[in-house]
Amino acid sequence: MKDELTRIIDSGQKLGAEYVEVRAQRLFRTVITSKDSRIEVVRKGIENGAAIRVLVNGAWGFASNGTLEPKQLMDSVSEACRMAKAASLRVKEPAKLADIKTIEARVTIKPKANPKEVPTEKKINMLLAEDKIIFDCDKNVKSCTINYLDISGTNYFANSDKTYIEQDKLYLYLSTVVWAREADKLALGSDVVGYTTGFEVFETETPEKIGRRAAMRSLDQLKAKTPKGGTYPAIIGPQIIGVFAHEAFGHLAEADLTLAGSVLIDKLGKKVGSEIVNIVDDGTIEGAIGTYKYDDEGVPAQKTPLIKNGEIVGLMHNRETAQKYGTKPTGNARAEDFRYEPIIRQRNTYFTKGDRSFEEMLEDIKLGYYIKNYRGGQANLDGTFQVGVQEAHEIVNGELGASVRNVSFSGNTLETLYRVDAVGKDFELNVGVCGKGQAAFCGAGGPHTRVKEVLIGGGA
Amino acid sequence: MAELKPEDLINFGKKAINVATKKGANEAEAFLSEILSTTVNIERGQIAKNMRKKDQGLGIRVVCNKSVGFSYTNVLTDKSIEQTAIEAFHTAKASKPDKNWGGFSSPKRFSSTQNAYDKKLVALSSDELVEIASIMLNEAASFDNRVFVAEGSVETHVSSRTVVNSYGVEAFDEGTRIDCGLATIAREGQEVTPICQEFNAERVYKIDPKWIGKEAAKKAISSLKARKIESGDLTVVFDQVALYLLLYFTFINAIKADQVQRKQSALEGKIGEKIASELVTIYDDGLMANGLQTWKFDCEGVPCQKTPIIEKGVLRHYLYDCYTANKDGVQSTGNALRAGFGAQYMLTPIIQATNFTLTSGSKSPEDLIKDVDNGILVQFLQGAHSSNPSSGEFSVVATPAWKIEKGEIAYAVKGAMLAGRIFDVLNNVSALGNNMRKIEQLVAPWITSEKVRVIGK
Known part of the structure; x- marks a missing residue:
């Protein structure tokens, strides 16, 4: 592959590109969907393709093509150069790339059980076993969808700085949604797990555990009442503090969005939260869903501190934004696949541990909420965030009370970071799929964390 | 091509x-x-x-x-x-x-x-x-x-x-x-x-x-000089983008036949019942001229068609693909789409709306605003995807949004949340604009709905 990619790069340079990069992939994917104890479909497929990105006079050109045919890729590189030239006529501030070390590497993954070699029947039986556990939980469970996904194969990367990397890819992902119903009350609960390890992980994270978790989440909500809207103190569980780290803060600290005018634009080196707040974006946690060795610009992944003791100490960069900030790239450039260009994405983003126990944090709350499990979240550049919640409880006089449903909470990210007044000593990392025009598997987490005041958007 | x-x-x-x-x-x-x-x-x-x-x-x-x-x-x-x-x-x-x-x-x-x-x-x-x-x-x-x-x-x-x-x-x-x-x-x-x-x-x-x-x-x-507002039940004018986000993550799911058959939908068994204000008529038109989702046939080769969904507030039809149509003994409505992560050829069909059309009213957007005594105009909803597609419950941030007082836009609103059920929003529709516009699966005018729960300060 190296020779073929090198020829494409040479050709791009001859056409006047100051930078050329080629990413090629050979990936295999299996998706299995079960709905209410039946296997709806088993999908298997091959995706070959390549993406070529060039820089001409400071403007980007990009061409992707679902093929690995050398002749077609030669056409693509001239296409990319033509595209870049068209854009370059209007460029006011030419893009430049931060220097990185030249790398030649082959990253192999050899899991105990490579999902590509696990028989389809075994995967199907795992889904059906989980489905049975879920329906056996309670007669109020009415429906359940389970989606299993594995991706394996190899990515190839080469650029005009003479970096060449072959990197195996491996993803396992299992999402479960359970619907429960009692009379007119409808509820849904979900659970998602994901790894960059082999299929053997399901021996410890068993279908029983996953199924029961999802089922209980939906059943709990049948008993739940709608909360009163308004501002309250809250203890935020690891899953939601992760979503907060990713959505409410993380996106603002992606350097492309920071430069696009996020509220962090002038905050580097400044205090943005209480002293006990520490947030990290980490691409090095073994087996976690957001972990990889090299990013899609050939930069090694690393552990990047974003907030230290309440102060912004770093942003997430690709080579272009790192150059703008006069700093080093952090290895956050990721592309979903050959169809997309690499952009700045988070990896595993989390609050680091503190020293408080859950009970201690509860004690001081007279009336508030324990927000445990999320359904989705979204942030805006002005720092307004919203996190939809599927599992939450009231806190009354220092004790956990009734479950509440249809909760979401919202606020301003920086104001909320200042209101963090206790950080737990536990830690958990969870899995999500983030959409920023393209999808990326991301990890997110942290400890139980207490916030003095958030806006709870409750029902009528 | x-x-x-x-x-x-x-x-x-x-x-x-x-x-x-x-x-x-x-x-x-x-x-x-x-x-x-x-x-x-x-x-x-x-x-x-x-x-x-x-x-x-x-x-x-x-x-x-x-x-x-x-x-x-x-x-x-x-x-x-x-x-x-x-x-x-x-x-x-x-x-x-x-x-x-x-x-x-x-x-x-x-x-x-x-x-x-x-x-x-x-x-x-x-x-x-x-x-x-x-x-x-x-x-x-x-x-x-x-x-x-x-x-x-x-x-x-x-x-x-x-x-x-x-x-x-x-x-x-x-x-x-x-x-x-x-x-x-x-x-x-x-x-x-x-x-x-x-x-x-x-x-x-x-x-x-x-x-x-x-x-x-x-x-x-x-949107500058935004202020927080008091909580209350307010009249809300939804712009098409806000309406699209709300309907896409709630109501449109509730009329998909697979969700109905699998008992996930609050609209199960409600065909022929009044579920929305009489002002509300919706059809799904896969053949609409210049429609963003217009094709001759769906992703299973079934002809696209115009299907009545709600007529004057009464629920008429669900959306079907071949599998669910067979289960109910009806014809597919041509709503099989290949969508999700990845390219279409990688995917098997799911049910999705085509050009989901909420029919036009007669009021200009200015008149809709003029009729509101105390309310907000909402152009985008943050977090709509976290709504409950089953029960139709939502709890979202309205941003950007503007306060309407005595028939006039008064000021930009900061960080207000809307919470409720989509079925209540549709029931409380009190006026429709004449400014039809298409966005992804939705074709609609601005709509006004009464008594929507707004959580401000």
């Missing part, structure tokens, strides 16, 4: 089906999709990137004894197609039978569509797209020096879908689309507004980049 002719695509499909049926499959269906897109991206106030993407592939569904297998490839050679068909056959064998399986579609006549393909869009060069992007950008940047263009893009698509199955369906259709959009913020002192957007999305070359630039800038400026 691309290198492949319609007959090439159909032949690839036939080839796949022949391999599968020869192996012993009871039935088989091939789906091919191609897409060619050109995009100009605006980043941080300047044109930064120009992209061209090309992807095509084939997916084949194979059924053996009512168990379904699927395989796909984006390598379109005879050898690869043969391997893909065999793989699909093996996955069907490995899977479990489904007693409700009712078979693929049979050949039917397709209606013609209007304004779904425009040669002019195919011919647009990347230089011309760069020019359109510049007009949009310059208009916004020169409007007011507090405006900052966060991002934007101009994108053209040419795409095709082909369905071939073992019952004799052989269908090919192609379409074009152009999307231009700009996202702005305004900054003044320490204040940053939320993202404000404006866009055109059309199937033919009919866009107004100057208007987009100006409106996106205007919105950002009018």
